Amino acid sequence: MQEYHHAFYEQRKGYLDALLDAYRSFDKTMITLSAGALGLSVVFVKEVAPAPAPETIWGLHIAWGLFGLALVLILSxxxxxxxxxxxxxxxxxxxxxxxxxxxxxxxxxxxxxxxxNISCLVAFATGVLAFVWFSTVNFTGVG
Known part of the structure; x- marks a missing residue:
């Protein structure tokens, strides 16, 4: 019986270690992606679409707000x-x-x-959709 308990404990410890690694990876990934998307969108507006259509700027503002919200949610x-x-x-x-x-x-x-964590993922994904829409509408071509 003692052997069974030890094996159970070791298996459980392995699951917990894997779970903690998954949490850490998710957190790091969400911070990297949210901050990166925010930075990429600024570069896009500066370099590719410096004069976005006034009627579409709200899409960019929504994307920025959602990327910022995703960062606040994951940090929280x-x-x-x-x-x-x-x-x-x-x-x-x-x-x-x-x-x-x-x-x-x-x-x-x-x-x-x-x-x-779920709210962070939803905010980020919605921000990506808003930014993709904004980018598609305002793409002027490079060069």
Whole structure:
């Protein structure tokens, strides 16, 4: 039985390590993509479409706002993730002192982190769509 518990623990630890790596990769990717898209859009307006059609500028403003929002959301998720891990450790401490019985209260920070990550992805994707639309309408050709 001891061997089974050790194997279970090792497998569980492997899953947790993979999950943490996936979270880190997502966070880094979203920061890189959002900041990069913001920078790319500025260059596009400066170099390719320096005089966008006045009736389409709102598309660019929406894209910029959404890229900025994606950055704020992912950075906020860093904070809620830290709170979530702290809450998880506190729950484990409580369970340990109560003879293995976990506390009844949950971990709202974990849910908040999930919502922020999903919202970040939606904001970024919508920003990309707005920027693609703006770029397509205002493309003047290079050279």
């Amino acid at each position: 998720s860093f904070l809620t993730s830290q709170y979530s891990w702290q809450r998880a450790m506190d729950r484990e401490d409580e369970a340990f002192t109560n003879g293995g019985v976990p506390p009844e209260s949950g971990n709202a920070w974990a849910g908040a982190t999930k919502i922020l």
